Amino acid sequence: MNKNTVLISGASIAGPALAYWLHRHGFAVTVVERAPGIRPGGHAVDIRGVAKDVCARMGIMGQITRDRVHEEGFAWVDADGRRTSEMPASLAGGEGLVAEYEILRGDLADILYDVTRADVEYRFGDRITALADGADGVKVEFRSGRTEVYDLVVGADGVHSGVRALAFGPEEQFIRQLGAYTAYYTMPAQAGMDPHWFLMHGVPGGRCAGIRPENDRTAKAMLTFRSAGHAVDPRDSDAQKRLLAQVYGGDGWRVPAMLDAMWDAPDFYFDVVGQVHMPHWTSGRVALLGDAGYCASPISGLGTSLSLVGAYVLAGELAAAGGDHGPAYAAYEEQMRGYVTQCQKLPPGGVNGMLPMSAGAIRLRDVSTRIMIRRPFSRLLRLQAGKADAISLKAY
Ligand SMILES: Cc1cc2nc3c(=O)[nH]c(=O)nc-3n(C[C@H](O)[C@H](O)[C@H](O)COP(=O)(O)OP(=O)(O)OC[C@H]3O[C@@H](n4cnc5c(N)ncnc54)[C@H](O)[C@@H]3O)c2cc1C
Numbered sequence: 405m406n407k408n409t410v411l412i413s414g415a416s417i418a419g420p421a422l423a424y425w426l427h428r429h430g431f432a433v434t435v436v437e438r439a440p441g442i443r444p445g446g447h448a449v450d451i452r453g454v455a456k457d458v459c460a461r462m463g464i465m466g467q468i469t470r471d472r473v474h475e476e477g478f479a480w481v482d483a484d485g486r487r488t489s490e491m492p493a494s495l496a497g498g499e500g501l502v503a504e505y506e507i508l509r510g511d512l513a514d515i516l517y518d519v520t521r522a523d524v525e526y527r528f529g530d531r532i533t534a535l536a537d538g539a540d541g542v543k544v545e546f547r548s549g550r551t552e553v554y555d556l557v558v559g560a561d562g563v564h565s566g567v568r569a570l571a572f573g574p575e576e577q578f579i580r581q582l583g584a585y586t587a588y589y590t591m592p593a594q595a596g597m598d599p600h601w602f603l604m605h606g607v608p609g610g611r612c613a614g615i616r617p618e619n620d621r622t623a624k625a626m627l628t629f630r631s632a633g634h635a636v637d638p639r640d641s642d643a644q645k646r647l648l649a650q651v652y653g654g655d656g657w658r659v660p661a662m663l664d665a666m667w668d669a670p671d672f673y674f675d676v677v678g679q680v681h682m683p684h685w686t687s688g689r690v691a692l693l694g695d696a697g698y699c700a701s702p703i704s705g706l707g708t709s710l711s712l713v714g715a716y717v718l719a720g721e722l723a724a725a726g727g728d729h730g731p732a733y734a735a736y737e738e739q740m741r742g743y744v745t746q747c748q749k750l751p752p753g754g755v756n757g758m759l760p761m762s763a764g765a766i767r768l769r770d771v772s773t774r775i776m777i778r779r780p781f782s783r784l785l786r787l788q789a790g791k792a793d794a795i796s797l798k799a800y
Pocket residue numbers: 413414415416417418419436437438439443444445446447448449509530531532560561562563564565566567588673693694695696701702703707708711
């Protein structure tokens with residue numbers, strides 16, 4: 405039985421998934437999360453390819469199947485709500501732009517928390533403020549005033565990772581902005597909307613507004629817009645809401661209702677659309693996992709799968725090395741590098757495809773969507789499949 409102690413920063417997807425595997429391999433695990441609890445919010449995230457095997461090995465496929473969103477697909481609509489093109493979920497065997505297993509991010513985080521909370525110490529409302537890596541462990545100082553020593557520390561704390569800033573340096577050198585921002589939040593259900601389709605409205609200037617019905621009371625709103633760089637504080641949600649009101653003011657379809665709902669949304673989330681690229685994900689006793697080390701961006705549709713697979717590999721290599729972080733971290737980097745590189749390749753069109761700048765380009769996107777869903781072109785949509793399977797899982 406291994407008694408090594410591991411501190412994980414971040415309790416969304418990567419952190420609890422790693423906690424699960426480390427506990428199963430005999431490590432003593434603590435998770436520190438800056439939010440007061442498991443954060444709600446977000447749209448549907450995809451579980452693709454090898455990540456489905458990881459979830460099956462965790463025994464959570466039943467919960468995921470129970471809670472996944474049942475969508476018939478997504479459709480683009482004009483300012484009057486008329487559909488201009490659509491992408492049915494049934495195309496490309498669940499490995500196209502719409503995945504077979506899509507689940508609201510908050511629901512997946514709840515499932516992972518539920519399967520770990522009895523065996524792992526979770527500390528909410530706290531964060532790491534200093535790390536000192538030494539021969540016998542990492543001395544960690546917390547915002548709450550505690551000081552403790554752990555054998556290993558893992559940053560699973562997202563794109564703006566605090567652990568990465570402390571152990572690897574400022575985020576500017578690692579975050580590659582893709583020229584867009586996105587916001588997600590819960591809004592009241594909209595009368596007259598088909599509950600089985602995710603509808604999106606594109607506006608010239610590179611703006612998109614999407615509504616995904618959730619039940620008869622609520623829907624998930626998404627606002628994604630192009631911007632070379634609005635300097636907005638990542639922690640100031642009032643400033644972010646003011647920016648959205650300014651950017652989307654005057655747009656049609658259901659955008660006015662979306663903006664109205666934004667101010668009081670219980671789970672407002674706003675961030676840059678970007679990727680994290682790093683030459684190494686480990687340094688001394690510290691490692692990075694998920695978006696903190698290799699965010700692929702929401703456009704990839706593979707960020708959640710990457711973090712689930714990364715958690716399995718990192719914990720497995722630590723167990724295989726008997727807790728010796730040197731060889732374990734080297735094997736983690738080696739196992740994950742090719743898979744991460746594949747998953748960070750964006751689908752055709754990338755940001756331009758999702759957020760065209762002109763009315764003509766929006767029409768062109770509709771035409772190409774209508775062509776793509778026809779046989780024999782629909783097999784091109786399986787492009788995601790190869791990437792999501794680009795790693796072989798060891799048994800550990
Ligand atoms: C609220 C929310 C909504 C999201 N919605 C979507 C979505 O709709 N679509 C999509 O593709 N992706 C979404 N994401 C991102 C998605 O979860 C990730 O891309 C992917 O699942 C990998 O997850 P992760 O655990 O590595 O990072 P994240 O999911 O970003 O989680 C990082 C966690 O670390 C916590 N944290 C941050 N800084 C610190 C700190 N200094 N100390 C301690 N804890 C810290 C955060 O509160 C968060 O709980 C969302 C993330 C969040 C947090």
